[in-house]
Amino acid sequence: MVPAIIVYNLLSVVLLVFCGPPSGGHPIRTTLIKLVTNPLLIGCFAGLAWNAVGPTMPLAIERLCDSLGRMAFPMALLGIGSQIARTPFGGGSLRGALLSSVLKNVVAPLVGYAVARFGFGLEGMDLLAAVVLLATPTAVSSYVMADQMDCDSELAATAVATSSICSIASFGIVLWLLG
Numbered sequence: 001m002v003p004a005i006i007v008y009n010l011l012s013v014v015l016l017v018f019c020g021p022p023s024g025g026h027p028i029r030t031t032l033i034k035l036v037t038n039p040l041l042i043g044c045f046a047g048l049a050w051n052a053v054g055p056t057m058p059l060a061i062e063r064l065c066d067s068l069g070r071m072a073f074p075m076a077l078l079g080i081g082s083q084i085a086r087t088p089f090g091g092g093s094l095r096g097a098l099l100s101s102v103l104k105n106v107v108a109p110l111v112g113y114a115v116a117r118f119g120f121g122l123e124g125m126d127l128l129a130a131v132v133l134l135a136t137p138t139a140v141s142s143y144v145m146a147d148q149m150d151c152d153s154e155l156a157a158t159a160v161a162t163s164s165i166c167s168i169a170s171f172g173i174v175l176w177l178l179g
Contacts, residue, residue, distance in 0.1 A: 009040045009145070016149040034149065040141055076140040077164075080157045097158035100138065104163050105170040109135040128178045135170040137163040 017031045035041060057065070112134035116122040122130060138160045146156035 006041065006044050009038060009044070009141075010035065012142075012145050013038055013041070013149070016145065016151050020149050020151040038145075038148070040145065073140065076144075077160075080140065080143055080160050093152070093154045093158045094162075096152075096155050097162045100159045101163040101166045104138055104159075105135055105166040109170060109174060128174070131174050131178060132171065135167060135174050137167040 013034050014031055017027060017034055109131050113127070113131050116127050116130040138156075140160055143153060143156040143160055145151075147153040
């Protein structure tokens with residue numbers, strides 16, 4: 001998963017620099033600065049470095065990190081909820097979020113199923129795991145990335161919320177058909 005997270009974040013930064021609001025600087029320089037200062041990438045590389053060096057973590061710090069990790073997702077959803085509370089529904093953000101949710105929760109699992117089943121010959125639990133991963137909601141980190149890159153954080157927050165709701169149906173259908 002770590003390589004996928006790194007590739008996803010690298011591509012996201014590049015895409016958001018070139019498709020986001022103009023920064024006034026040279027796009028390549030801006031991209032490099034955003035890549036070096038991106039907290040998600042810094043976290044991935046710091047974790048890889050820690051694992052490569054291999055020191056054992058003191059138990060107190062390990063428990064603290066475990067507790068913080070368990071709180072991260074609910075706290076991120078609360079933060080996104082506060083953003084959505086300020087977002088007027090029915091506007092462009094909702095339409096864009098619904099479109100992205102259909103692509104994420106309907107189209108991606110269908111295309112992924114076809115590729116996994118017929119392209120790679122996956123069956124059973126391997127096929128189920130691949131399709132379930134494709135049916136997951138939009139990552140909370142997409143909101144963090146959009147907000148940090150001064151892009152449409154309202155759209156990102158609404159997309160996370162709508163895809164979370166849509167994923168209830170997509171998970172149910174995937175598990176019913178493949179489970």
